[in-house]
Amino acid sequence: MDVDMRPILEVKNISKRYDDITVFENLNLQVKKGEVLVIVGPSGCGKSTLLRCLNALEPIQEGEIILDGEAIRPGSREVNKLREKVGMVFQSYDLFPHMTVLQNVMLAPIKVKKRDKKEVREEALALLDRVGLLSKKDQFPRQLSGGQKQRVAIVRALMMHPEVLLLDEITAALDPEMVQEVLEVVLSLAKEGRTMLIVTHEMQFARAVADRMIFIDGGHIVEEGTPEEFFEHPKTERLSSFLAKMRF
């Protein structure tokens, strides 16, 4: 994993509130190019919200999110440009149901980046092949299993050549036998040096894929470290008890 020193993503002192609830306050985070960051924490601690803020799907009330040197602000004119650099895959299946697999993955590069159709198609076929779904290219999402849909969703995000990939519990809605096929795709992306922020409840997988772990609780990053430190020598009581629950 070639991790150079330049942070591709910087989260500076951000606060996120919904009316009367504060999800997080003064949160800071830096992600280096090529780094895989795994975020864990109890349900409702704000993991999804954090990823959504990074993709400007949610406005933040304070602070700054800087991607590749540029600030991400929802509603600003450049926000779509920046979004192209951030790929996201959600927990629920979100493929476009009226399009085939191939149409799903080709839409954004053609319409947003105005790339040549033939070239996009070739790239799409190669990526689908890589995730083992070439034979499904003309099927509709309803004809796919959950695991297959998530792999297509990953390909769809990759087709935009994002600088950062955000994965929000992408295996949480899957039947157990389909989890592995999706996680293997993510592991192979990590090996090729993709920058990723991953929210997951699969601790084994987290350990295998992460360069760095962070634990969020009560609106703060409570603990962070290498997977080794994080799982073997948790420094805080909160993390130990969280991990104990997860192992159980």
Add this chain to the structure above:
Amino acid sequence: MGFEVLLKGNNALRLLMGLGVALRISLISAVISIALGTVFGVLMTLKKPAITAFFRIYLETVRIMPQMVLLFIVYFGATKARGINLTAETAALIVFSFWGSAEMADLVRGALQGIPKIQYESSTSLGLSTMQTDRYVIGPQIIRRMIPLSINLITRMIKTTSLVMMIGIVEVLKVGQQIIEANRKVSPNAAFGIFLVIFLLYFAACWPISLLAKYLERKWEN
């Protein structure tokens, strides 16, 4: 059985022309309803209190009022009471469009609100603009949901046109009655035959449409 009266004079042709009147009224109303209803449906999703209140009253009115009452109000109300010169067919078109637009608006609203939020979000997070999202992601899904429903609305309109004879429009059912009346002496059984033919005419008009709706529904289900 009374089928022989069909062959008398131009009775068969008159029945077909009567069906033509019914189809013309329903198709014109359907086109108006689909256009207006789509606009109304989009307006209803905007969540502006005044607009919402207006459409609630409109929809409830349409739901509560029998179409026949609406026909009487518009036709007799306008022509007799206010002296506005409306032909019966114009009155019918107004009432059917008023009714159809409400139904259509509710269908469009339902379809729009039935699109999961994640569809908008995954499209935006791929970098598509709001306009591109509507055009390539949301619009096509709405149209796929709407087409079978609109087609059903058309068949319901065709059926309901039988009411317009109450304001003097000579459509297929009225023609049938006229033929039966005229032949009361010579073929007292004509009623059965004529109504059977009318049934078959309605069936021939509606069945293919409803098959098409079912076919599209199956093709696009997700």
